[in-house]
Amino acid sequence: xxxxxxxxxxxxxxxxxxxLDGASHSAMLxxxxxxxxxxxxxxxxxxxxxxxxxxxxxxxxxxxxxxxPRLTERAGSRKRFILAVVLMHALMWIPVLLVPYLFxxxxxxxxxxxxxxxxxxxSLANPAWGSMMADLVPENRRGRYFGLRGRICDFVMxxxxxxxxxxxxxxxxxxxxxxxxxxxxxxxxRLSSWYFLSRMxxxxxSKTQTxxxxxxxxxxxxxxxxxxxxxxxxxxxxxxxxxxGPFFAVYMxxxxxxxxxxxxxxxxxxxxxxTIFLTIWGRRADRAGNIKVIKVTSCIIPLxxxxxxxxxxxxxxxxxxxxxxxxxxxxxxxxxxFLYDASSRESRTQSIAxxxxxxxxxxxxxxxxxxxxxxxxxxxxxxxxxxxxLISGLLRGLIVFSLLRKISEVRRVQRVGTxxxxxxxxxxxxxxxxxxxxxxxxxxxxxxxxxxTPSLKPVVVPWAYQCTEASRSPPFFDDx
Numbered sequence: 001x002x003x004x005x006x007x008x009x010x011x012x013x014x015x016x017x018x019x020l021d022g023a024s025h026s027a028m029l030x031x032x033x034x035x036x037x038x039x040x041x042x043x044x045x046x047x048x049x050x051x052x053x054x055x056x057x058x059x060x061x062x063x064x065x066x067x068x069p070r071l072t073e074r075a076g077s078r079k080r081f082i083l084a085v086v087l088m089h090a091l092m093w094i095p096v097l098l099v100p101y102l103f104x105x106x107x108x109x110x111x112x113x114x115x116x117x118x119x120x121x122x123s124l125a126n127p128a129w130g131s132m133m134a135d136l137v138p139e140n141r142r143g144r145y146f147g148l149r150g151r152i153c154d155f156v157m158x159x160x161x162x163x164x165x166x167x168x169x170x171x172x173x174x175x176x177x178x179x180x181x182x183x184x185x186x187x188x189x190r191l192s193s194w195y196f197l198s199r200m201x202x203x204x205x206s207k208t209q210t211x212x213x214x215x216x217x218x219x220x221x222x223x224x225x226x227x228x229x230x231x232x233x234x235x236x237x238x239x240x241x242x243x244x245g246p247f248f249a250v251y252m253x254x255x256x257x258x259x260x261x262x263x264x265x266x267x268x269x270x271x272x273x274x275t276i277f278l279t280i281w282g283r284r285a286d287r288a289g290n291i292k293v294i295k296v297t298s299c300i301i302p303l304x305x306x307x308x309x310x311x312x313x314x315x316x317x318x319x320x321x322x323x324x325x326x327x328x329x330x331x332x333x334x335x336x337x338f339l340y341d342a343s344s345r346e347s348r349t350q351s352i353a354x355x356x357x358x359x360x361x362x363x364x365x366x367x368x369x370x371x372x373x374x375x376x377x378x379x380x381x382x383x384x385x386x387x388x389x390l391i392s393g394l395l396r397g398l399i400v401f402s403l404l405r406k407i408s409e410v411r412r413v414q415r416v417g418t419x420x421x422x423x424x425x426x427x428x429x430x431x432x433x434x435x436x437x438x439x440x441x442x443x444x445x446x447x448x449x450x451x452x453t454p455s456l457k458p459v460v461v462p463w464a465y466q467c468t469e470a471s472r473s474p475p476f477f478d479d480x
Contacts, residue, residue: 011136014201015145018133019152021200024193026153030160031186032093034267035168035179036115037249038260042175043100045108047250051371053112054246055364057119062360064120065353068127072349078128079202086197089121090190097183100176123360127352134340134348135203139411140286142337147282150333154275158268160189165264172260226408227342231355233403234335235362237301240399242366244305244385244392247374251385256312269318273325281330288416289409290338293330296418298404300327302397305389309381342410 037045040053075081096114103110137145164182171178252258252266285293304324310316343351370388380386 021196022153023156026157027189028186030157031182055367059364061119061123062357065357072128082125085125086194092118093187097180130352131349143282143286147279150278158271168260235358236399239362239366240395242363243370269321270325273322274329289413290334291409293334297327297331298400306393
């Protein structure tokens, strides 16, 4: 007779519920994330105001993270705090959709104010949520689970984003009606997310997981640590990214005169690619380590804004978004999982808060700098925004080259080469290609077959790597 652990059954059910929460939250993101800047442009926002729309919410979001651990502790429960904040986040989309109708004066400033509050409520629960999920998901399964969750979320966000673009295209004559519909849908989606969060199980918060000494002491301790160097690295990458990030929408809608469906299609290409590769990156990270994935993807990320300089044609911009989706999906997934791995259970809420706060400040400064520089830069190929993209790409490359080598993996993982990480195990790849070729053409002569087939002689594999849950299956050979 097979006995089951009731607690494990509850956790398994909670993780399934979390997938539904993620899908609902992603529906909200699909209805809003790519459309706030177009909404601002419809309200006649200037380039400087677009920069402020990206930077001010990021700054307040960062500052709010400093209070998140203490607020969570006072609430007495991570779940109770999460539910209260998420409910406020859902309701904040109502005044946003009413901006064109009810608020006087320059409506862009009202939008910036409401989006600032929305960003605070949207991020305040992140440390508590991350701490709770890290307790629920076993360490050696995080890559696979969060990869699956991310794939589901990206798929939902993609479908909903296309639907939102269709609504805006259909209401071109009255764009504010279209924006009201999609922001109203965002409210309902976030309320659905709140419901699924309320059905989740929260592991007990032990006394040792309370905040000792506050965030400032934790930040001083972290300053020279491996985790501290990692936070600085990711923050600087995000600074360089946000230098140009908010202005890709401006470039497409204002400079290139794309309609909403074309704009959505180009953005969706990156999301589709991320959806395809998230679970693949998750399995690779479980086996080879998160830092290995970060190192590989960090070499691609500086190229993402640079390849926008080559052509303005849609048939070119869509394929280059494949490169961006491939790189950023692995980088973001591995960064989040490394943060969980590198922080102890006792200090995880604080570590996540510090990570979010530092990144929020970096993103704010990047968007502010981009908004300030863009009107003052010389044109490149007819647009000063392309010059900004060039600066962003070069700065990303400098940061990666200077800082990434100073961060080390915290888990014991297999040594996996870059080729194997990107394409899978070479023996499996060779076997797959060989089978496909032999299904079309006759087999090779025995002598040539012996020359071309890799040696499959047995090797000595360390016991710790044999059929572990981290590796999922035994390696074929060691390429170290």
